[in-house]
Amino acid sequence: MNKEAPLSISERDFILNALREDVRLDGRAADQLRPLNVTFGEEYGHVKVQLGRTSLIVRISAEVTKPHDDRPFDGLFTIAMELTAMGSPAWDNGRQGDLETYVTNVLDRVVRHSNALDTESLCIVKGVSCWSIRADVHITDYDGNLIDAACIGIMAGLQHFRRQDAVVKDGQVIVYGLDERVPVALNITHKPLSITFHTFDEGKKVILDATRKEEQASEADVVIGLNNAGDVCFMSKFSGSGVDAMVFVDKTSVALEKVKEINAIIDKALQADLSKRAKTGMLEESRAENDRQPELEV
Amino acid sequence: MSSPLILLPGDEIPSEYLPSSSSAPLRLGPGLRLLSQPPSSKPTSSTPSHVLTATQAGIFTTDAKKNAVSILSSPNRRYIPVVNDLVIAQVHHSSPDYFHCMVTPQAPHVVLGQLAFEGATKKTRPMLKQGDLVYARVLSVGLGAGAEVELTCVNPATGKAEPGGLGHLTGGMVFDISNGMAVRLMRASSASGQQQQEDGVAGLVVLDELGKKLEKVGGFEIAVGRNGKVWVDCSNGGDVAVKATVAIGRCLTTIDQHDLVPADQKKLVSRILREMKIEV
Numbered sequence: 001m002n003k004e005a006p007l008s009i010s011e012r013d014f015i016l017n018a019l020r021e022d023v024r025l026d027g028r029a030a031d032q033l034r035p036l037n038v039t040f041g042e043e044y045g046h047v048k049v050q051l052g053r054t055s056l057i058v059r060i061s062a063e064v065t066k067p068h069d070d071r072p073f074d075g076l077f078t079i080a081m082e083l084t085a086m087g088s089p090a091w092d093n094g095r096q097g098d099l100e101t102y103v104t105n106v107l108d109r110v111v112r113h114s115n116a117l118d119t120e121s122l123c124i125v126k127g128v129s130c131w132s133i134r135a136d137v138h139i140t141d142y143d144g145n146l147i148d149a150a151c152i153g154i155m156a157g158l159q160h161f162r163r164q165d166a167v168v169k170d171g172q173v174i175v176y177g178l179d180e181r182v183p184v185a186l187n188i189t190h191k192p193l194s195i196t197f198h199t200f201d202e203g204k205k206v207i208l209d210a211t212r213k214e215e216q217a218s219e220a221d222v223v224i225g226l227n228n229a230g231d232v233c234f235m236s237k238f239s240g241s242g243v244d245a246m247v248f249v250d251k252t253s254v255a256l257e258k259v260k261e262i263n264a265i266i267d268k269a270l271q272a273d274l275s276k277r278a279k280t281g282m283l284e285e286s287r288a289e290n291d292r293q294p295e296l297e298v
Numbered sequence: 299m300s301s302p303l304i305l306l307p308g309d310e311i312p313s314e315y316l317p318s319s320s321s322a323p324l325r326l327g328p329g330l331r332l333l334s335q336p337p338s339s340k341p342t343s344s345t346p347s348h349v350l351t352a353t354q355a356g357i358f359t360t361d362a363k364k365n366a367v368s369i370l371s372s373p374n375r376r377y378i379p380v381v382n383d384l385v386i387a388q389v390h391h392s393s394p395d396y397f398h399c400m401v402t403p404q405a406p407h408v409v410l411g412q413l414a415f416e417g418a419t420k421k422t423r424p425m426l427k428q429g430d431l432v433y434a435r436v437l438s439v440g441l442g443a444g445a446e447v448e449l450t451c452v453n454p455a456t457g458k459a460e461p462g463g464l465g466h467l468t469g470g471m472v473f474d475i476s477n478g479m480a481v482r483l484m485r486a487s488s489a490s491g492q493q494q495q496e497d498g499v500a501g502l503v504v505l506d507e508l509g510k511k512l513e514k515v516g517g518f519e520i521a522v523g524r525n526g527k528v529w530v531d532c533s534n535g536g537d538v539a540v541k542a543t544v545a546i547g548r549c550l551t552t553i554d555q556h557d558l559v560p561a562d563q564k565k566l567v568s569r570i571l572r573e574m575k576i577e578v
Contacts, residue, residue: 005403008388009429014471089404
């Protein structure tokens, strides 16, 4: 029973008829995102993304490992995403569906292959040790547009994450704890995001950020990945019916607008979190007990 | 009843909360179960021989007219079929005797007899396709694990579609709501017109409000399924049919998600109708 329930005929027809009148089920315009909320947890790299009713948690973690033999200067970066029964009753634990393969592939292309995270900066000792950064994506509720939500989560997580400081001394790698040395931010080269469009009515209607029902009623989907500067780093139309070439041209400019909008939301959330941390962090450090502690030990 | 009685699964219902006046047998709604009391050592006339316990968490409600008691459950989304519930089912496939339908998406299919429709005979039975929607009543749920749930669109005693409206739902749109909201909507729609209360029945004024405002555009039809689905149709609406349907769906889902009080519900209805540019 691990299958998404198909739409009924009435629902399918209604969604299509409504779109012909430029009406969407939640009253949005065709190029409008659902309300997006990005919040950060207590630890670095813990992000919660809420996009309409799709919600997910991204956790970034780092550990020291040996780099691959063929790339001794590069650190590792992996994106792990599993669709578990927690997100939707249509998914089974431990069984990979088409959606999971598809989303993982797109995320890999948009974030990893576009070199959003500079993996060379993760190298500690050539060919011996490097940082391995891992992004775990946990879906907690699913109402369509998994790709964009996951992409937002991963990019926000990478920007929020601070890894421990590591120093090489006499050929030995020393990793300092988060409270011993100021943790280091990751080196982000650019901030790509994916924007997913769905087409209806023989490609005549194109909408952004579809809900689950809209996704099911659609004919095809187009994913465009690009950054704030407008550099397109990914573009795909894997399956479904044909899409006019002009859709790609038109929608790329729409996507650029949306990427800027989303990045602004992420930046704002990051700033708010940073200032909150600065306030509480200073209080902790500037306590009088901290000054006296070394003297007690002498 | 002074204050609402909140029950947890396994809680016994105090006898003072049960309607006592009527001589008709007490009808148990969903979420309640009759347990026979273990024979106590000293049987006295004052203690009843049975106890009612809750199987779900929720608020205990009574209906004096029907002499029924039930539990108004919290807005959960998992539906477990109970006999006599009205549900909106979706046909998945058909076999010679039955239509196999989905009531809950990821649960085993339920069956609906090919002839369980008003006026259906072997020659005139409805030809439902995959994906068609049916408004039906739960006839039986069977016992034990893996038991088949059977639906019907007709009252077997009279041969009529009772209550009216059971059968194939054509056109319209289905919106997903929580089970608790579905129950409230059903209570609100069955009681509307009979008694006008200031804050509506079950705290819902949205249907009355929408009915008043959408009267000019031709009104609307609504079918509420206990399985958390509402079917809405405004096919008389002409040009604004689609917009009106979307507006109703948005009102219902927003009220469900944000749990709005009657005053806010009225505001929401006006705001959404304005946003959707429907003239009222």
